Amino acid sequence: MSGTLVLVRHGQSDWNLKNLFTGWKDPDLTELGIQEANAGGAALAEYGIKFDVAYTSALVRAQHTLKLILDKVGQPDLPTIRDQALNERDYGDLSGLNKDDARAKWGEEQVHIWRRSYDVPPPGGESLRDTGARVWPYYLTEILPRVLRGEKVLVAAHGNSLRSLVMVLDKLSKEGVLALNLATGVPMVYKLNVDSTVASKEVLGDMSGAH
Numbered sequence: 298m299s300g301t302l303v304l305v306r307h308g309q310s311d312w313n314l315k316n317l318f319t320g321w322k323d324p325d326l327t328e329l330g331i332q333e334a335n336a337g338g339a340a341l342a343e344y345g346i347k348f349d350v351a352y353t354s355a356l357v358r359a360q361h362t363l364k365l366i367l368d369k370v371g372q373p374d375l376p377t378i379r380d381q382a383l384n385e386r387d388y389g390d391l392s393g394l395n396k397d398d399a400r401a402k403w404g405e406e407q408v409h410i411w412r413r414s415y416d417v418p419p420p421g422g423e424s425l426r427d428t429g430a431r432v433w434p435y436y437l438t439e440i441l442p443r444v445l446r447g448e449k450v451l452v453a454a455h456g457n458s459l460r461s462l463v464m465v466l467d468k469l470s471k472e473g474v475l476a477l478n479l480a481t482g483v484p485m486v487y488k489l490n491v492d493s494t495v496a497s498k499e500v501l502g503d504m505s506g507a508h
């Protein structure tokens with residue numbers, strides 16, 4: 298067994314609440330999002346983990362979530378690395394549009410394909426594969442080596458940037474990843490083997506309501 302990797306999606310953002318495609322736009326957390334991040338932090342405090350380092354994206358909702366979690370686990374001054382490689386998938390021309398309006402215009406199925414498929418990009422934006430093409434190298438070069446050294450690493454990021462990671466860690470197929478939805482503020486605790494495969498995964502909360 299080597300180290301521990303904890304992945305957590307940011308709490309509800311203002312644009313999640315307004316049902317808008319967000320991508321690289323930069324809204325902050327809602328009150329509920331703050332509560333979700335605090336709950337995720339409380340779950341990690343109860344789990345008893347102390348982190349060696351944290352990573353987050355260049356976007357406020359993930360950074361704010363990380364700050365709330367670090368306060369809860371009693372590590373407000375933990376070294377933190379911010380990198381846009383961990384940003385949400387770029388939603389391109391859909392960014393800022395209402396998701397129900399998009400369904401009315403292009404149909405439920407097309408919008409689901411843009412939101413959850415592996416390799417169909419929204420107009421002007423990134424597919425999950427495109428997102429993984431920047432997230433995965435960053436994971437391999439920056440994050441994984443620390444986990445393999447035995448460190449405990451926290452990553453606070455986004456629904457789709459984390460889906461691209463979880464897809465590989467959980468060995469999901471292109472079809473399997475269609476049904477993968479990550480709940481806001483729910484930590485996923487991975488223990489990795491020294492060969493970087495997954496030894497165990499624990500979910501500290503309820504993923505069932507995610508959509």
Ligand SMILES: O=C(O)[C@@H](CO)OP(=O)(O)O
Nearest residue numbers: 317318319320385412456
């Ligand atoms: O709008 C977004 O950027 C993402 C995450 O909130 O939405 P979706 O769930 O549609 O991928």
